[in-house]
């Protein structure tokens with residue numbers, strides 16, 4: 219039997235056609251994939267060609283709402299004690315403002331604050347209610363730590379891993395605890411990467427490891443009343459000189475805010 223060998227004149231153009239087709243498919247997927255991942259839930263057909271050019275870089279998070287809670291003044295503490303020349307109230311407020319700008323301007327995240335003036339007193343329950351009423355995707359709380367020896371330093375994230383009771387309510391729900399853990403892990407990972415060793419990383423702990431969380435059965439009041447994923451950061455120990463110097467400076471605050479924005483966006487990317 220004679221085997222018919224296809225002539226090179228036929229095979230070469232065929233191969234070239236296939237290669238062109240594959241390159242075309244590859245380029246097409248390169249264009250489409252970042253757009254769909256960057257704007258989850260948004261129909262491609264609803265995007266104008268201009269959108270495709272302007273935001274293929276996964277920076278459009280406009281479908282998300284994040285509620286930022288600059289810690290204090292709230293029940294129990296006004297945050298106004300001067301430590302190493304600065305108050306916790308000032309730092310929480312300054313970093314929250316910078317974080318709000320970073321999320322809005324860089325990623326188009328819609329940001330809701332738990333209060334509109336620095337010196338207003340808002341209880342922890344009310345803070346959670348602001349986040350719930352905004353139907354936020356994340357309730358993110360900013361604090362600074364303090365301890366007596368001045369030797370502790372660095373940042374720590376907290377989330378509720380068990381329910382607690384405050385003001386007659388037991389919470390949060392198992393769903394909120396699960397999603398809070400997921401949020402804490404993503405935010406910690408993105409933030410730590412961006413901080414790149416600028417501060418010491420103490421990782422993630424649970425509300426139960428805080429004095430108040432433990433005394434309420436395992437959760438902080440803001441977590442108990444939260445119906446959405448809730449994560450808190452203690453950004454630094456103000457009682458530590460070098461931590462205080464870092465976070466007192468405009469530059470340090472900006473580094474912290476930018477890093478937190480990276481962490482929050484890392485979490486939002488994972489939200490279906």
Ligand SMILES: [Zn+2]
Pocket residue numbers: 289290297306361362
């Ligand atoms: Zn605090």
